[in-house]
Amino acid sequence: MNKCLECSKEVEGRSDKNFCSNICKSKYHYNNNKSKEGNVFREIDQQLKKNRSILKKYFINGDRILLKDELIALGFVPKYFTHYWKNESGEVYLFCFEFGFLSKTENGVAKYTLMKWKEGMG
Numbered sequence: 001m002n003k004c005l006e007c008s009k010e011v012e013g014r015s016d017k018n019f020c021s022n023i024c025k026s027k028y029h030y031n032n033n034k035s036k037e038g039n040v041f042r043e044i045d046q047q048l049k050k051n052r053s054i055l056k057k058y059f060i061n062g063d064r065i066l067l068k069d070e071l072i073a074l075g076f077v078p079k080y081f082t083h084y085w086k087n088e089s090g091e092v093y094l095f096c097f098e099f100g101f102l103s104k105t106e107n108g109v110a111k112y113t114l115m116k117w118k119e120g121m122g
């Protein structure tokens with residue numbers, strides 16, 4: 001006999017049933033989905049922090065134009081950012097907290113221009 005995946009009570013009836021009741025079934029799926037969402041959130045959070053630390057490291061070096069591949073190789077994932085900012089020419093910088101990057105392709109080579117968020121950029 002199977003045991004209920006939620007409350008461990010023995011499940012009566014068909015041997016392919018995993019839950020003693022519909023209540024246990026929905027509780028189990030609710031908790032399961034909740035923890036999955038939690039993991040996704042943690043992953044994004046960690047990736048954002050990683051992105052920030054990579055940008056920070058390069059920004060401090062004063063080396064503001066970088067090869068995209070170089071950052072990607074370090075674990076930078078450009079699809080994760082906290083917000084964006086458009087400059088007067090309409091170029092969009094993506095930010096990971098206070099460090100931003102602008103993606104540009106020059107002579108077929110993808111590059112990033114880095115900048116730090118300033119007061120009043122709004």
Ligand SMILES: [Zn+2]
Nearest residue numbers: 004007020024
């Ligand atoms: Zn149960």
